[in-house]
Amino acid sequence: MSKSGIAIITENLRSLPRNFRDSIVRHDRPESDRSRSQAVFSNLFLHIHATRTHIRSLRPSATFGLGIASISLFIILLVTGVLLMVYYKPSIGLAYESMKDIHFVVPSGRLVRNVHRWSAHLMVIAVILHMCRVFYTASYKPPREFNWVIGMGLFIITLALSFTGYLLPWDQLAYWAITIGANIAASPRELTDAVGITQSFDPGGLSKELLLGASEVGQDALTRFYLLHVMVLPLAMGALVGVHFWRIRKDGGIGRPDINQTAAGKGVDDARSLRNLPSSPELSPTKSYGLMCVVDGKTPATDLDPVDTVPSWPYLMRAEVVIFMACVLVSIVLGMLMDAPLKELANPSVPENPAKAPWYFLGLQEMVSYSAFMGGLIIPAIVVLGLGLIPYIDREPNPPGVYFSSRGGKRVAVRSAVFGIVAAVLAVAVPVNFGWLRNWFPDISQIWIIIFNPGSLLTAAYAGWSIRTLQTTQSTRLSAIALFTCFVAGFLITTYVGMNLRGPNWDFYWSSAQWPTH
């Protein structure tokens, strides 16, 4: 006889926990390599990993874990940021008070605020180092060109998040940094003024107005920056990170030189075989994946032994968790040791002296102290464009994953570092010691200063150095190494100068002990 309805329900209720679990997790207990791979494969969050990872990619020196560190810090920022939003009030009358409340009254508020601030700094460092790692290992080569461009987008969003976050405390530091930043946006006026067309054509004024919603930093600017900081930019970051990771997966994991010999598991083979595929029938793609179309390139090597690979669970995930926890640890320790700065309430009549931007913008501020338009807009635009185009201009088939590509590459990098440092030191030292055009020719037109200033000459010197490298070596990769290294050197030197050697009135001081006291 069949069971009674009550018996069925009782039975179902009894097995509810198990059925509920099975409906969520559709693989066996992760006790064997097989079931763990299944887990990676069938879980939305885990499946950003391949089921197997090449052992070379797991070597610490392959990535130094910098990409994972970047995303870990971003996650920490999201969590602490949401917590700060519980009390923060984006209004010019209340913002500063609410920051004080968070700092002094809210339980754990001070720590959460400090962790948010320090992990933001760490994230900028991690992203810059990650970009250097990717560059020096030639990991932007096909098929990864576009992922490098996405990376540039992530870099810019990272800086934009820092910049917009900087205004929110509405203290002196915030107010003046954003005033300067917004006026950099308006600096095309320097050129339109010099030519005398600002009345009819004023792109500088327009971009400043769009940024601030007014002609001065005020409530509208705070509203806009808040919107960008807590909503627009994090969403854009999330979307781009998604594409970034998806493409890393589709490109067969991170680049390695021997990808051809050990093409293992699912994934696209190395670029050459992908593009110049012989049209023999046994090599053409035949297998299709589930509902998707036929896979590009060779048949995925499902029949090959997964040479030199290990299951991503546990090996890759363990490494990721270690990096994540290290980021959490460092952020919390820093947060306990050092307080995030909070100066006096913003005062539109008295600027900080010296008024310094956050450290990663100090190189830019050094450039801006020669010409706002050239240093604040044109040079950054050249740098961003130049970086973004690297993979399309350097198309030499260097194997990815090898630092400096070759012996020659290392030599070029060292020489370029020396050149870059010397040139940057000169660019700072000459105006400090001898002044610049306006000191020599008091009535000179601004146009000449826009064109010829230490910043633009430094940029030109770097470009010249890289062209010279191209001519002597006939190698675009070496020339790219020369240019990239020069810019890193210039960034480091000008940042150091801005942080440590500039005092009141942006004058040069060997140490802050020599600053005049008031």
Next chain:
Amino acid sequence: MSGRLDGDPIPRRDFLGLAGVWTTTIALLGSLLGMIRLPKPSVLPEASRRFRLGKPEDFPPGTSKVISGQNVLVISSGSGIAAMSLVCTHLGCIVAKTEGGFSCPCHGSFFDQDGQIKAGPAPRGLRWLEVTRAVDGRLVVNAGREVDPGTYYSA
């Protein structure tokens, strides 16, 4: 394709598909245009930039005085009264009076007594502002209107 007599260059299905794609694109672009207008303020949310100074007698010739909160310096000389903005023309910091002129704390621009640029990155001199007189006889500065350097108001 089939033996149609007019040898249609675009198959009907493609035509309908393309028409759909283009209609959608144009509609979306149109709404985008409408949307990107939004962040550009049509009215700037600001207090009036005109403010009253006081009677001309409060500014004896040969003196100058910073109007706190307005970032304006009032200069009084034999030829009249003038107002000069203390907002640095480089990137908007407030200049401070120093020996022989005004220095900017942010990137070291230096202006002489009349606001002319002497050194540093500022592209031009400090702005001189319009000074007028209200009906009650008191002086009014319009910080929103610039005048040529060296323009003094005398009643």
